[in-house]
Amino acid sequence: MDPVVTRFAPSPTGRLHVGHAYSAIRAHDHARSRGGRLLLRIEDIDGTRSRPEHVAAILLDLAWLGLTWDGEVIHQSRRxxxxxxxxxxxxxxxxxxxxxxxxxxxxxxxxxxxxxxxxxxxxxxxxxxxxxxxxxxxxxxxxxxxxxxxxxxxxxxxxxxxxxxxxxxxxxxxxxxxxxxxxxxxxxxxxxQGVTDVVRGVDLFAATHVHRLLQALLGLPVPRWHHHALLTGADGERLAKRHGAPALAVLRERGEDGRALAERLRAGDFPKAAVVPTFTS
Incomplete structure (x- = not known):
């Protein structure tokens, strides 16, 4: 079996929140537990909304959580x-x-x-x-x-x-x-980038139908997907910037322990939705 390669690919259009942290941890741990590699890709193709300061904050947030990545950081704006x-x-x-x-x-x-x-x-x-x-x-x-x-x-x-x-x-x-x-x-x-396993939230499940089609049309390799449930707040709403999800930068600047937060998320010590994609096998 080929070595596992995952990726975390945030868009620098705002600050990362706890839901992003959960997804990054899932991708990171999926690779590390299999002796694989995690790549970091900055999806800054939206030039009107992407900000350099958000890119810098993403790197600090991931390090604060105790996550590491392999190789150089890739920017979509350069591709x-x-x-x-x-x-x-x-x-x-x-x-x-x-x-x-x-x-x-x-x-x-x-x-x-x-x-x-x-x-x-x-x-x-x-x-x-x-x-x-x-x-x-x-x-x-x-x-x-x-x-x-x-x-x-x-x-x-x-x-x-x-x-x-x-x-x-x-x-x-x-x-x-x-x-x-x-x-x-x-x-x-x-x-x-040779990604073998795509670990991301279930909110992107439907998009995978399009991605699989494009792979077939362009003759590209097909990875394995792993869509995870989304974190929710105490009110049951999905954690998102528009719902006031706590920004990692704010928690970091308050002096909170990022590695401890990561362990809490790994242990499931945070409300999360039991939302999974439905399909037949």
Whole structure:
């Protein structure tokens, strides 16, 4: 079996909170317990929101928790040529189309059955001669992509998940204001960095259907996924910045013991949601 390689890949658009710490610990311990490596990747492709001071704080927070990583820290903002090459390959396959819709236009046009995620209705898919001088995003023609790859599946914590990328519709792979979307960038980077095991929160479970599809289209290796439950506060709400989750920097600056916090999280001495993905094996 190949050596295990995991990664922790935060976006420096704000300060890390305890939920981030839990995910970083899970990725770190998954690698270390198997004699493997943990990589640190800064997903700073969103140039309008990413901040250097948040990058510096991430490094301090991880060290405060007692976590270590291997090799140099990778920054997505320095890898744009890789994403451009992947986009060009998909474009050459006839799988991308430009989307000129504004957010307001998309919101007005989108609809979905009760309880389902709204899907982009394909407004721009049929444009014959698009004017590429206008601001536009690039969307993946999901039906055409799935027809090209056929049925796919992936492993989550040892269980086989049938792929269902059609459920997410024609996702954006390059935004109007960014050269690549999260879906494209993480898929390209995980392959380039030799990541064998992706350890991340269950909130990203659905995105894995898209990532598995992109791997098949681009001929990239397929890692194993391990989606973990999310931490919640005493009110049962998921820990997030918008819900006032405690920032690690604040705890660190108060003089609290980061290694002790990490041990508490490892021991489950913190409210956490029993939310797991549902799928058939």
């Amino acid at each position: 744009l040529d890789r994403y451009a090459a992947a986009l060009e390959r998909l474009r050459a396959m006839g799988l991308l189309y430009p989307c000129f819709c504004t957010r307001a236009e998309i919101a007005e046009a989108m609809s979905a059955p009760h309880g389902a995620a709204p899907l982009y209705p394909g407004t721009c898919r049929a444009i014959v001669e698009p004017d590429l001088s206008r601001p536009h995003a690039w969307r993946l023609d999901m039906a055409a992509a799935v027809a090209r790859t056929g049925a796919l599946e992936w492993s989550d914590a040892g269980r086989i998940v049938p792929g269902d990328p059609l459920a997410l519709g024609d996702v954006v792979l390059a935004r109007k204001d960014a050269p690549a979307s999260y879906h494209l960038a993480v898929t390209v980077d995980d392959a380039a």
